[in-house]
Amino acid sequence: MSELQQITKKESLFSKKNRRLLYDPLDSSNPITVQVLGICSALAITVQVKQAVVMSLSVIFVMGVGNVIISLFRNYIPNRIRIIVELVVVATLVELVNQFLTAYVYDVSKALSVFIGLIITNCIIMGRFEAFALANKPWPSFLDGVGNAFGYGVILIIVAFFRELFGSGTLYGHQIIPEQLYELGYVNNNLMILPPMALIVVGLIIWVQRSYNKEIIEEN
Amino acid sequence: MRINKDSNLFTFLFAGIMVILVGFLLSSVDVSLQPLKKQNKNNEKMQNIVQTIITENVSRDEAKSKFDQMITKTVILNYNKQKIKENIGLDIINDKSSGFYIDLLKEYKGIKQKEKRNYPLFISESNHNTYYIVPLMGSGLWGPIWGYIALDEEFNIVGAIFDHKQETPGLGAEIRYKKFQEQFQGKNILDKNGIFQSIKVVKGGASPEDLHGVDGVTGGTITSDGVTEMLERTLQIYVPYIKGDI
Numbered sequence: 001m002s003e004l005q006q007i008t009k010k011e012s013l014f015s016k017k018n019r020r021l022l023y024d025p026l027d028s029s030n031p032i033t034v035q036v037l038g039i040c041s042a043l044a045i046t047v048q049v050k051q052a053v054v055m056s057l058s059v060i061f062v063m064g065v066g067n068v069i070i071s072l073f074r075n076y077i078p079n080r081i082r083i084i085v086e087l088v089v090v091a092t093l094v095e096l097v098n099q100f101l102t103a104y105v106y107d108v109s110k111a112l113s114v115f116i117g118l119i120i121t122n123c124i125i126m127g128r129f130e131a132f133a134l135a136n137k138p139w140p141s142f143l144d145g146v147g148n149a150f151g152y153g154v155i156l157i158i159v160a161f162f163r164e165l166f167g168s169g170t171l172y173g174h175q176i177i178p179e180q181l182y183e184l185g186y187v188n189n190n191l192m193i194l195p196p197m198a199l200i201v202v203g204l205i206i207w208v209q210r211s212y213n214k215e216i217i218e219e220n
Numbered sequence: 221m222r223i224n225k226d227s228n229l230f231t232f233l234f235a236g237i238m239v240i241l242v243g244f245l246l247s248s249v250d251v252s253l254q255p256l257k258k259q260n261k262n263n264e265k266m267q268n269i270v271q272t273i274i275t276e277n278v279s280r281d282e283a284k285s286k287f288d289q290m291i292t293k294t295v296i297l298n299y300n301k302q303k304i305k306e307n308i309g310l311d312i313i314n315d316k317s318s319g320f321y322i323d324l325l326k327e328y329k330g331i332k333q334k335e336k337r338n339y340p341l342f343i344s345e346s347n348h349n350t351y352y353i354v355p356l357m358g359s360g361l362w363g364p365i366w367g368y369i370a371l372d373e374e375f376n377i378v379g380a381i382f383d384h385k386q387e388t389p390g391l392g393a394e395i396r397y398k399k400f401q402e403q404f405q406g407k408n409i410l411d412k413n414g415i416f417q418s419i420k421v422v423k424g425g426a427s428p429e430d431l432h433g434v435d436g437v438t439g440g441t442i443t444s445d446g447v448t449e450m451l452e453r454t455l456q457i458y459v460p461y462i463k464g465d466i
Contacts, residue, residue: 047390
C-alpha cells in the first residue's frame, strides 16, 4: 500500500513543474528577451524567415538531445573540465547532424550551411547545459532544452518576420508587398536587413513584453 | 566503489575516453557516408554545369543523364592558355583525371601561384550551337564562392550560376539566387574591338545598356567584389582558346 502511494506521489511526466519548464522560456524566462542569451545569432540570421525557422529547428534538436546527454552524465563529468565536455557534446551533435544532412538531404544541408557553425557557438546551449542539465534529471532537462530552444526560436522568427517584410518586401521568400505599391514610390527599407536593426527589433520586443508582463521588470 | 570525480586520474581518464569515443564515432560516420556525399557533390556539379545552358530547372537526379547528353568535351588549360588534356564523351566521367574531377577549391587554396593552377573547361557541342562553360572559384566575405558561366561562340553569356559556402543570408548569399544570376544573360566579355573585358558587379547598380556590368548585391559589397575578381581572373584564361577553337 505504501509503495503504491509512493508511485502515485511520484511526479508525472507532465506535472505542473515540468510543464513550466516548457512554457516559461516562451515568456517570463525567455532566453533572448529576458536572459539576453543568443543575441549574436539573433542578429546574424534573422534577415529571412526561412533561415530563422531552419535555425530554430536545428537548435531545438541540439538542445533537446544535448541536455539529455549532459544530464545522463552529470554525476560523472569532472567539474574542472565540464565546459570542455559540454563543448564536445554540442560540437559532436552538430557535426553528426551535418554529416547526415549532407548525405541524405543535401538541399537542407545547403540551406543550413553557415548555421551549422553558429549552433555550436550559441550561448543558450552552453548556458542551459551549465545552469540546468548538470543539476537535473534527463526528462526535466529535455523539457528545459526544448522549451528554451522554442523560446529562442519564437523571438528569432518574430524578428525575422519584421526584417524580411520591411527589408525585402517578402515573407518566406514570397513577395508580399504588391508591385503596385512599389510603383507608387514605396521602397524597401535597407536598414532593416543590416544587423543594427535586429538589435532594435529585439529591443522593441523586450519593451512590448515588459509592458504586459510586469513580473520580469528588475528592481533597481 | 565511489568514484572521486575530481581526482586528476579520473579527469584524465574521462577526457581520454570521451575523445576516443567521439573521434571514433565521427570518423566512422564520415567514412561510411563518404560515397553518398561524394555522389551528391558530383551530381550537384553536373546540375550546375548543365543548368547554365538549359532554361528549365534541372533536378539533381536527372543531372547525370542531362550532363552525359549535353556535355561533349572537357579540356584542361594551363595558365598559358595551352590545352593539356582533353576528354570526350563518357570519358569525361570515367577518366578520373579529366577536367570534371579537378577540385577547384583545392587548387585555389592550395596552389598560391595562379600560373600553376589547372583551368578546366566544359564544352557542349550540338548541331546548332556550341557552348563553353567556365568554372569559377574565388573568395567572398566569409569563405569561398564559386560558379559556372556559359558562353556562346560570340562570347555572349548564356547563363550563370553562383554559389557560396558561408556568405551572409539575405546579403552576400543573394548571389545564389536567380535574381542576381539572370542579370548576366546577354552580357558580353569582349569589347567592341574584340579585346577581353570582364563583367563587373557594380555597387549601386549598373546601367541597363552596360554590356559589362551587373547590379551588385545590397549590403553584400565584399561578396560582389569577390565575384568581379573571380570573373576577371578566370575568364581571360579561356578567351584565346575559345577564339582559336571556333
